[in-house]
Amino acid sequence: MNLLPLFKLILNKVHVILADSNDLVRVGMRTILNAHGGFKIVGEAKDKAELIDLVKNFGAAVVLIDYTSPGFDIDIIPKVISQNKLVKFLAITPEQSAQTLVDALRSGVTSYVKKDCDLAEIINAVEETGHGNKFFCGQILETIQRASIDVNDIDFDSFSCEPVILSERENEIIILIAEGMTNAQIAEQLFLSNHTINTHRKNIMGKLGVKNTAGIVMYAVKTNLVSPNKFLFAADNN
Helix, strand or coil: CCHHHHHHHHHHCEEEECCCHHHCCCCCCHHHHHHHHCCEEEECCHHHHHHHHHHCCCCCCCEEEEECCCHHHHHHHHHHHHHHHEEEEEEEECCHHHEEEEEEEEHHHHEECCCCCCCCHHHHHHHHHHHCCCCCCCCHHHHHHHCCCCCCCCCCCHHHCCCCCCCCHCCCCHHHHHHHCCCCHHHHHHHHHHHHHHHHHHHHHHHHHHCCCCHHHHHHHHHCCCCCCCCCCCHHHC
């Protein structure tokens, strides 16, 4: 019997540490990730002292953390990273305020999702973070788009996006969407009907594989169609 594929599967699993003071949350996340098959839960922590002890014993791992839960705080993130630079933090919290996101990014968080995000988004976030990429769920992307966030704290090159072929008109519409224009405003500027713009928007979202306007905006930034400063403002100026 050839055991090589099995060994490769085990070695390729993303190691995950669950950090949350709520027992039910940890049990739920453990069940979800174990059912997926691509993850290995290597430890659980119900407070920051336990988390510090855990990371001493592991190399690369994704720490799935609600740093807003009792027993944790945001300061634990840079402290852990200073001890183990192979650890990546995926924040999963109930709230998504702009300041919360800014603080998380500055502390060393790689990815961010909300606890009420789609299950598929949470699983995708763990996968992407484990493979060295950033991941923000749709709700967080919307916060990034409209809120006061220091663009220097976000590495937009880390957003992955499959190569797509867009027409000149579609690129033009993407730019206008990224600049905050509504369908009606775009239609007026391009001398097209609202229905035509809506059709273009749906086609663009289909090609990009995104579900909302925030996804279009992030594509525009990543591909340099627009500058992030068109819609993101430095938090330090507030």
